[in-house]
Amino acid sequence: MKKPRVATTSLAGCFGCHMSILDIDEKILDLIELVDFDKSPIDDLKEFTARCAIGLVEGGCANEDNVRVLRDFRKNCDILISLGDCAIMGGVPAMRNGIPLEECLREAFMEGPTVYNPERRIPDDEEIPLLLDKVYPCHEVVKIDYHLPGCPPPAEAIWKAVTALLENKPLELPYELIKYD
Template sequence: MSATPRLKVATAWLDGCSGCHMSLLDMDQRLIELSERIDIVYSPLVDTKVLPERVDVGILEGSISNADDLALARRFREHCRVLVSLGDCAVNGNVPAMRNHFPLEQVLARAYRENVTLQPQLPDRGVPALRQRVVPIHGEVAVDVFVPGCPPSAEAIWQVLAALLEGRDPDPSAFTRFGA
């Protein structure tokens, strides 16, 4: 009897709160079943520092708000056979995109000059350049599966992963909705 091939899965969060990764962990005992069928090859949940050349499923949460977010989203698209946009920030920009209603210079001045009591200044070292506008992941790279929710439930994430493990196209609309 031949062993079922294990899926290589990579996850990352861009501009967001990491709540979607917390929902992933909320699968509780299903994580044990997943660990028998997938290898997490890159994630903030593991200590891997390099995205492998070939990944079966890439899962991104958060929106694209800065140069580092964009570079990581492009790397995931290049290396992942299936790219999943996980959560409302990834699907529609959500809270990070609220700054789009204001000029970037005004946002930076408010955050780093007006509301700072010690050494008000714009950061210029070690901080990725902010983009003029925040966009959802599909605003920059092609996405295969959209899973809305803030955050999506552990059940929704499980259903998507289970479908992918079975070789089916997931239909998140059957068990998700925006903001829930």
């Protein structure tokens, strides 16, 4: 029987949630018995190769590429999970949301106390994805089926969620596993 596929990505995140996936310790051996990884930084597949049962999304949407990847995940995954506080509410990147984008860029590339930029040029190469006006939680961009809060979510919460969903069981997390920090 073909194993269900799982895809993961980090949008505007710090990869801490991916660290938490690895933090399931020796259960990672059980995990690879259960699933195959598709598009994910874990196997470095850049594009989807087949339809996936579960997509785990770390990070919110800070730029147009994040939106493109997130929409791609929605299209290719049966169940989409927001993994961690950044995916759920924007997290640390969203701390810029109260500051106009132009002011953020000016501070980062021109006026910050440690900036050396004699041309006073804000990076504008077309390879660099354009920033959005603010950082958006994933569920404000596409439909998200489940949310696993935490910074990062406990490894046990990720394990419980993935295994429950693969077995078509309801996802019920005990009190200790719903944390916002």
